Amino acid sequence: MNSTGMAGSFNRTGPSASASVWFATSGFIAILGFLLLPYIGLGGDGQNFYYMGISAATTWAVIAGAQRVRRSRRLPWLVLAAGQFSYTLGDVAYYVAHAIFDSDAFPSVADLFYLLQYPLVGAALVLLVRRRTPSWDMATLLDAAILALGLGLLWWVYLIGPLATDYDASESLASILVSIAYPVMDLIVLATAIRLAVGAGSRSTAFRLLMASLLAMLAADMLYGLQTANDTYQDGGAPDVLWLTEYVLLGAAALHPSMRTLDQRAKVALPNVTGGRVLLLTFAALLPMVLLYARYITQENAGAPIVLLCGVSLFALVITRMWMVLGIQQRLAIVDDLTGLNARGVLLSHLDLEVERGHRYRQEVGFLLIDVDQFKLIEQIHGQPGGHEVLAELAQRLVRLSGNAAILGRMGANMFGAVLPGYSGGNLRGAAIRVREVIETEKFAVGDQEEVRVTVSIGLAGLHEDGVSSGDLLDHAEKALRRAKTAGRNRVYASTGPVEPRW
Missing domain, CATH: 3.30.70.270 (Reverse transcriptase/Diguanylate cyclase domain)
Structure with a gap:
């Protein structure tokens, strides 16, 4: 009788859970809009103070979330909080330099704090990867390398390459290096985030919120880099809205109950060779050819050797991955990886x-x-x-x-x-x-x-x-x-x- 009652309860869980997810998602979007709309409507100092307030509140939210797990598991979240706090200090330094001292110097103290955020975020992601991964997972590492190399090529062609070659002679070496440092740091965070995304471990709500936060940060940085290169960036524009979205998503990830399981070690690194993953790997492998053709029809030959080298490297990685998939399938036909029992x-x-x-x-x-x-x-x-x-x-x-x-x-x-x-x-x-x-x-x-x-x-x-x-x-x-x-x-x-x- 007790088992029957459990069965009835489970049968009702599906629709109820789906409805809960729908309402939670709708509610979160509403909260996100509630937080972003005032920023868009404000101007001047009000907009700056609102931006810094949200950034500081995110730091507090991540620290508060870290207190909900055991002391031994707090380090990744505390490192994320340190990265967010560094970015907040950068915002404060940027505001003081522009609003109080009327200085447009570049690089400045603000850039030091902004750049410090990236290694801290990268370190936190590495900690999460190590804690979630049960053993050395070469297959997932290859997948992450293929995706990171393919997407990194876009960063090089459209951000890093132009900054490294097309610069004004009047610019100082420090300004050139700092300008290049931003997209390079983005590239490091991107590679680490991809490794976390394709690796083992639970895909909880907190995990999805964290990944969405990283995606918003990278999209904002890339848009900022493109606007800066074209001299079209203005305070309060789309990059700032994306950075605010990143803050809210990160705070939500830290405060969501499922964050307790985000760093939980998976029992086994199961090979994930789904159709979606194969499609992503194929897309990444084809990117160099697409870029070569795009530069050919626009008669821009700069960077062609780098694109070609990247294409050859991707081809070698994909072939290695396919051989590994073949080996995994042969092994799984004999022994089940998770349990060690017969297949x-x-x-x-x-x-x-x-x-x-x-x-x-x-x-x-x-x-x-x-x-x-x-x-x-x-x-x-x-x-x-x-x-x-x-x-x-x-x-x-x-x-x-x-x-x-x-x-x-x-x-x-x-x-x-x-x-x-x-x-x-x-x-x-x-x-x-x-x-x-x-x-x-x-x-x-x-x-x-x-x-x-x-x-x-x-x-x-x-x-x-x-x-x-x-x-x-x-x-x-x-x-x-x-x-x-x-x-x-x-x-x-x-x-x-x-x-x-x-x-």
Whole structure:
């Protein structure tokens, strides 16, 4: 009865969660507009003070958010707060120089604080990457390098290159170096942000807000660089609005409840070779050719060697990545990376072998399908890393429980299989009941030692009793598992019905 109640609650979670996300997103957009509209309407000192106030408030918000996690996990957020505070000091120095001393000197003290923000933000992102990544992840590093090199080429062609070559002879060396330093620092932050974006770890609301904040910062910096190069930048324009948007998004990321899981280490760096990622990598690899053609038709040959070198490098990286994908797919066909158990195909091969042996020597063979109940709800509450922890711990418990009696494998996202040679009838049913009871009895530690109750539904089938082939066993076990789920979860079912009474 309790399981049925949980099932009903879970069925209502989907629409409710979607509605909550919709209202939360709408509300955040409204708040963002509420904060930005006064800035656009103000002018002069009022606009400057409002801008500095939002910047300072963001620093406070990030520090306040950092206090909500354990002391050992505060460092990335405190470094982000230091970067934001440095930018606030830059705004104050910029205002004092222009409004009080009427100075347009460049570079100035403000530039020192502005530039200091970038290594601090980059350091915070590196800390988050290291904490979220379970091991050396060469595949993701290659993906990040391909995307960063492709997008970095745009920075070089349209920002860094022109600043390094097209400068006025009257400009001082310091002004030239500082002008180049801004897009170079942007490029470093961009590369680090891409590595964080494509790496392992939960995609929580706080993660998305942080990435949106970085995107707003980079877009503002690029627009500012282009406007400055064309001498069209004015205070209060689009770059300033984008920087304010960055501040609000960063503060929201730090204050959102899901920020507690943002630096949570993923259980395994699963290879992500989705269609979207392949499309992004293809786009990045084609950028040099597109830029070469664009410069050809505009008869601008400057920078062509750099573009060509970048294209060759991208081609080599993409080929390396494809070879790595091939190796990953071959490895995953044998062993499941997350649990260390046999992959589905390998387990089914073992089932074929044991069934054939059972016929030859007139032995029994049992087969169990074990499915984690309410797994989507677990991921909704604890994020993808939390779900990975549950699956990895469940696999370890199954190994300890079965010893050498069973051949284990992962059959699906949250489903495991067990081939039990010599098991049938009462022995097979007793083994299934024992698995269910052990999983239910001991809670699972997730995240900061938070304990979660996990249950499983089990469908079983035996050779001769339920069929004469491995396909028959798999089919009967799947049907029994579906019946166990329909009956309320946390149950063991055979083809003939429930194995144990449940109230």
